[in-house]
Amino acid sequence: MLLLVKNKEDWSKVHSLSIGLLGLGTVGSGVVKVIENHQDKLIHQVGCPVKIKKVLVQDIEKEREVQVDSTMLTVDPAEVLLDPEIDIIVEVMGGVEETKKHLIQALQQKKHVVTANKDLMALYGPELLAAAANYQCDLFYEASVAGGIPILRSLVEGLASDRIAKMMGIVNGTTNFILTKMSKEGRSYDDVLTEAQRLGFAEANPAADVEGLDAARKMAILSTLGFSMEIKLDDVKVKGITEITGEDIRYGKQFGYTMKLIGYAHRDQDAVEVSVLPTLISNAHPLASVNDEYNAIYVYGEAVGETMFYGPGAGSLPTATAVVSDLVGVMKNMRLGVNGKSSVNPQYQKHLKSDDEIYSKYFIRFCIHDGVGVMTKVTSIFATYDVSLEKVLQHPLAEEKAEIILVTHRASRENFRTVMTELREVPAVVKIESVYRVEEGDTV
Amino acid sequence: MLLLVKNKEDWSKVHSLSIGLLGLGTVGSGVVKVIENHQDKLIHQVGCPVKIKKVLVQDIEKEREVQVDSTMLTVDPAEVLLDPEIDIIVEVMGGVEETKKHLIQALQQKKHVVTANKDLMALYGPELLAAAANYQCDLFYEASVAGGIPILRSLVEGLASDRIAKMMGIVNGTTNFILTKMSKEGRSYDDVLTEAQRLGFAEANPAADVEGLDAARKMAILSTLGFSMEIKLDDVKVKGITEITGEDIRYGKQFGYTMKLIGYAHRDQDAVEVSVLPTLISNAHPLASVNDEYNAIYVYGEAVGETMFYGPGAGSLPTATAVVSDLVGVMKNMRLGVNGKSSVNPQYQKHLKSDDEIYSKYFIRFCIHDGVGVMTKVTSIFATYDVSLEKVLQHPLAEEKAEIILVTHRASRENFRTVMTELREVPAVVKIESVYRVEEGDTV
Numbered sequence: 001m002l003l004l005v006k007n008k009e010d011w012s013k014v015h016s017l018s019i020g021l022l023g024l025g026t027v028g029s030g031v032v033k034v035i036e037n038h039q040d041k042l043i044h045q046v047g048c049p050v051k052i053k054k055v056l057v058q059d060i061e062k063e064r065e066v067q068v069d070s071t072m073l074t075v076d077p078a079e080v081l082l083d084p085e086i087d088i089i090v091e092v093m094g095g096v097e098e099t100k101k102h103l104i105q106a107l108q109q110k111k112h113v114v115t116a117n118k119d120l121m122a123l124y125g126p127e128l129l130a131a132a133a134n135y136q137c138d139l140f141y142e143a144s145v146a147g148g149i150p151i152l153r154s155l156v157e158g159l160a161s162d163r164i165a166k167m168m169g170i171v172n173g174t175t176n177f178i179l180t181k182m183s184k185e186g187r188s189y190d191d192v193l194t195e196a197q198r199l200g201f202a203e204a205n206p207a208a209d210v211e212g213l214d215a216a217r218k219m220a221i222l223s224t225l226g227f228s229m230e231i232k233l234d235d236v237k238v239k240g241i242t243e244i245t246g247e248d249i250r251y252g253k254q255f256g257y258t259m260k261l262i263g264y265a266h267r268d269q270d271a272v273e274v275s276v277l278p279t280l281i282s283n284a285h286p287l288a289s290v291n292d293e294y295n296a297i298y299v300y301g302e303a304v305g306e307t308m309f310y311g312p313g314a315g316s317l318p319t320a321t322a323v324v325s326d327l328v329g330v331m332k333n334m335r336l337g338v339n340g341k342s343s344v345n346p347q348y349q350k351h352l353k354s355d356d357e358i359y360s361k362y363f364i365r366f367c368i369h370d371g372v373g374v375m376t377k378v379t380s381i382f383a384t385y386d387v388s389l390e391k392v393l394q395h396p397l398a399e400e401k402a403e404i405i406l407v408t409h410r411a412s413r414e415n416f417r418t419v420m421t422e423l424r425e426v427p428a429v430v431k432i433e434s435v436y437r438v439e440e441g442d443t444v
Numbered sequence: 445m446l447l448l449v450k451n452k453e454d455w456s457k458v459h460s461l462s463i464g465l466l467g468l469g470t471v472g473s474g475v476v477k478v479i480e481n482h483q484d485k486l487i488h489q490v491g492c493p494v495k496i497k498k499v500l501v502q503d504i505e506k507e508r509e510v511q512v513d514s515t516m517l518t519v520d521p522a523e524v525l526l527d528p529e530i531d532i533i534v535e536v537m538g539g540v541e542e543t544k545k546h547l548i549q550a551l552q553q554k555k556h557v558v559t560a561n562k563d564l565m566a567l568y569g570p571e572l573l574a575a576a577a578n579y580q581c582d583l584f585y586e587a588s589v590a591g592g593i594p595i596l597r598s599l600v601e602g603l604a605s606d607r608i609a610k611m612m613g614i615v616n617g618t619t620n621f622i623l624t625k626m627s628k629e630g631r632s633y634d635d636v637l638t639e640a641q642r643l644g645f646a647e648a649n650p651a652a653d654v655e656g657l658d659a660a661r662k663m664a665i666l667s668t669l670g671f672s673m674e675i676k677l678d679d680v681k682v683k684g685i686t687e688i689t690g691e692d693i694r695y696g697k698q699f700g701y702t703m704k705l706i707g708y709a710h711r712d713q714d715a716v717e718v719s720v721l722p723t724l725i726s727n728a729h730p731l732a733s734v735n736d737e738y739n740a741i742y743v744y745g746e747a748v749g750e751t752m753f754y755g756p757g758a759g760s761l762p763t764a765t766a767v768v769s770d771l772v773g774v775m776k777n778m779r780l781g782v783n784g785k786s787s788v789n790p791q792y793q794k795h796l797k798s799d800d801e802i803y804s805k806y807f808i809r810f811c812i813h814d815g816v817g818v819m820t821k822v823t824s825i826f827a828t829y830d831v832s833l834e835k836v837l838q839h840p841l842a843e844e845k846a847e848i849i850l851v852t853h854r855a856s857r858e859n860f861r862t863v864m865t866e867l868r869e870v871p872a873v874v875k876i877e878s879v880y881r882v883e884e885g886d887t888v
Contacts, residue, residue, distance in 0.1 A: 034605055034747050041607060044672070044791045142602070148748035150602020157601075158586070158594020161478055161768030163485060228488070286754060289733055294750075303478050304592035304765040306738075307755030310730060317747040324605030338780040347488040 017046065017331055018053040020080040020111070022102060023093030024073075027116055027143070028055070029065040030320030031090060038324070046331040054080045056093065065316075081105045088330055090323060091115040100124050107135045112339060114326040116143035116319055122217035122233045125224065129343050136340035138333055140326035145218045146171055146295040148318030149311040150325070155225050155299070156344075162301035164226045168439070169263040171218040173293035173313040174209035175241050177201045179259055180291045183249050189242065201293055211240035212261065215276040219263035222297070223274045227267050228347035235352055237275040244278055248434050251365060251405050252280040255391055258288040262439065273353045277437045280363050284441040355414040361390070361438035362408045362416055366423070367430040370402040374428045378404070381422045387411040401430060407438055461490065461775055462497040464524040464555070466546060467537030468517075471560050471587070472499070473509040474764030475534060482768070490775040498524045500537065509760075525549045532774055534767060535559040544568050551579045556783060558770040560587035560763055566661035566677045569668065573787050580784035582777055584770035589662045590615055590739040592762030593755040594769065599669050599743070600788075606745035608670045612883070613707040615662040617737035617757040618653035619685050621645045623703055624735045627693050633686065645737055655684035656705060656720040663707035666741070667718045671711050672791035679796055681719040688722055692878050695809060695849050696724040699835055702732040706883065717797045721881045724807050728885040799858040805834070805882035806852045806860055810867070811874040814846040818872045822848070825866045831855040845874060851882055 019035070021028055035042065035050055042050045053072065060073045074080065081089065081102060089106040093099060096119050103113050103120075113132065115121065121128070121144045132139035142152045146169070155164070170176050174196060181192040193210070196202035208214045216236040223231040241261050249259045257280035265274045281288050286308045290296040295313025300306055312318035333339045368374050375394070382389060391407040408416070423429055463479070465472055479486065479494055486494045497516065504517045524530065525546060533550040537543060540563050547557050547564075557576065559565065565572070565588045576583035586596045590613070599608070614620050618640060625636040637654070640646035652658045660680040667675040685705050693703045701724035709718045725732050730752045734740040739757025744750055756762035777783045812818050819838070826833060835851040852860070867873055 038605055038607055041791065042605065045604060045788055149751060150598050153602050154594050154598060157773065158597050158769055159765065160489060160772040161482055161486065162765045163482055301765065303761040305756050305762055307593060309753055311751030312749050318749055321603065321606045321745065321748040325602055328604040329601065336780070336782045336785055338782055341780055344489055347485065
């Protein structure tokens with residue numbers, strides 16, 4: 001643009017708004033496309049054209065999905081971050097430490113920031129938001145959680161008057177794709193992972209997805225906003241999907257459950273728990289039918305009750321939609337001269353629940369030497385620690401062994417852990433095959 | 445409050461914000477409760493206490509769900525609308541013509557307005573929004589569509605950068621409750637309606653719900669926002685659920701469909717269609733599993749793809765949540781001094797599709813005198829007008845009659861109508877029992 005706009009009085013003189021783009025990969029290409037293809041809608045809403053002026057890339061020569069004038073490309077961050085004509089930085093390059101420096105530099109230059117970077121926001125969100133407020137800049141990050149689903153806005157504005165008691169999310173498309181295929185086609189984890197990699201739903205190194213870290217980052221961001229409490233990545237208890245077997249899924253089905261990687265965030269009074277765990281969720285729950293690479297976030301508010309937000313959690317254009325919608329937000333604020341005023345500091349001090357405050361149902365599958373009194377011994381351990389059993393299934397295996405599958409009633413994590421420790425010490429118990437959280441359709 | 449706030453400079457002097465409430469029925473009581481119970485969250489977000497100062501009611505003596513100091517109640521609208529200390533009017537009294545006058549008067553007094561009134565917004569939305577802009581006031585109406593689901597915000601802000609191609613909504617809880625019961629329990633319309641009335645899910649006079657008018661109002665509001673085009677209530681083609689029979693639901697099931705009252709809004713280029721029709725929707729579609737009194741709006745955006753927003757469509761506290769979240773929006777704008785600037789005029793001139801531009805699949809159930817050549821005659825009529833058949837089921841009835849159930853491929857409404865007219869003239873056709881729209885899981 002031809003004029004730096006810092007307050008609304010100047011707006012009538014603005015001829016266009018200029019964007020500096022950091023990164024031109026999958027999401028970056030989508031951002032270029034959405035800005036081009038929906039320019040008329042942007043002009044209608046913002047009042048002037050929106051142009052990408054400079055793009056930071058790693059390799060200028062690389063073939064790309066979108067045509068971008070090569071004079072716009074640069075490998076030098078300063079050419080984007082220090083360009084006085086650029087109003088807003090859109091960060092879709094990924095990475096954490098160096099990217100954070102770029103964004104701080106952008107804010108110091110009084111450039112607003114839109115980012116899709118969940119790694120960065122999960123680790124440094126509060127610090128970056130404080131810097132943005134300090135420089136009276138907007139820092140929006142809707143695209144960092146659940147791609148095309150406007151869930152952050154819905155939590156902060158749509159449910160602004162409610163107190164959120166519980167959020168459960170399928171917030172990682174890769175793992176949901178894998179679990180859906182395993183569940184529907186009876187295939188093994190390794191087999192489906194290979195297909196997912198071939199189709200582009202899983203990366204060559206899938207660790208961050210399949211080990212639950214990606215989902216944990218999103219849950220840290222969601223619970224920080226939803227509970228108005230600074231939840232850090234380390235506060236999120238995480239387990240991935242790599243050990244889930246076809247048997248677990250099949251027995252789950254038999255009991256009326258679907259296996260999902262569920263991000264779970266719950267508040268009792270002012271104490272919260274946040275986790276990402278493979279979970280057997282009741283088929284009656286709306287999350288159970290969220291399949292393939294789709295994401296959904298189920299939100300239970302004290303007043304509103306049950307709501308759910310469903311859509312694509314990743315992908316070039318869906319994520320770009322969230323990025324450009326954030327851009328529209330920044331530009332509307334620029335027109336009104338109210339940037340840097342929309343974020344609200346956390347209302348509460350963080351208080352994490354201890355293990356004796358965390359309640360859940362559990363599914364356990366284990367193998368025993370079948371013999372007189374073994375089942376009595378096993379069930380008595382559960383009874384001793386107040387863990388009552390809701391469902392029991394036993395069937396014989398070869399060599400006088402038997403497999404036992406149990407679903408407990410709600411029990412504290414502390415008691416349940418003690419039960420598992422004692423169970424492992426029973427000589428007749430050969431192996432604990434698997435343990436999962438179980439989630440019913442009940443609301444709180 | 446002690447001081448009229450019209451710009452941000454005064455904000456530090458504000459001791460509290462005062463609300464005038466029009467109506468103290470189901471939603472009004474919910475608003476009182478949410479403001480009381482979540483006062484700490486409101487203060488945290490808005491920066492000062494939020495108080496209800498005056499409430500317009502019809503009968504001061506009436507027993508109510510909530511305790512409200514009787515000195516706050518009045519039967520005189522002027523006592524609320526003209527009170528200089530009241531900043532924001534919350535309208536939850538219902539009604540159209542007189543209510544509209546109240547809101548215009550409130551805006552003239554420079555009071556912001558939050559309303560839950562879909563009847564009013566469907567009929568006079570553009571006029572009221574223009575008045576609000578004229579007086580630099582906010583007029584928010586999130587609660588008018590789908591109660592607790594923040595769908596209007598999601599359309600306007602969350603999907604601000606996208607072009608919406610299609611919206612389908614289950615936006616009436618009463619009819620969804622009735623159809624769910626009919627479908628799951630095999631009960632008749634009349635039987636379930638009576639139960640719904642007893643449980644409070646249907647009104648004593650259920651006409652506006654069961655005849656589709658309530659849903660049509662919501663679709664007019666949704667499509668006006670989603671397509672950025674002024675869609676009027678009269679533009680919405682409407683049919684209710686009163687003629688749906690158990691047979692229709694059963695045959696639908698047999699073909700893999702669920703019967704729902706679907707609000708349908710579709711855009712091709714710049715031409716749109718909006719309807720509310722009983723629809724057999726594929727079980728694979730996310731809307732098919734939205735049951736009981738729940739609402740959901742499925743939105744297909746060109747870039748974002750498929751999204752869905754699910755939650756309670758009515759009820760005291762859910763609707764109140766939407767109202768009070770709008771209040772928070774108004775109050776944040778007051779603090780920033782930017783009221784009356786968030787609504788955007790429609791971008792497009794309205795252009796409704798003609799019947800030869802509207803395509804759909806259809807389900808038809810009819811009765812014939814069985815005889816040589818009848819089926820050939822029937823199917824040839826469909827073929828003549830390019831309506832091809834996807835599914836055909838014929839079974840014998842008593843007295844040499846037969847029932848035929850057809851599902852067509854996509855056909856223009858014009859051609860389909862001609863087919864139906866000719867079909868009625870075939871002597872062997874005894875009766876057309878039912879005709880429904882059919883919606884597959886395909887995206888556009």
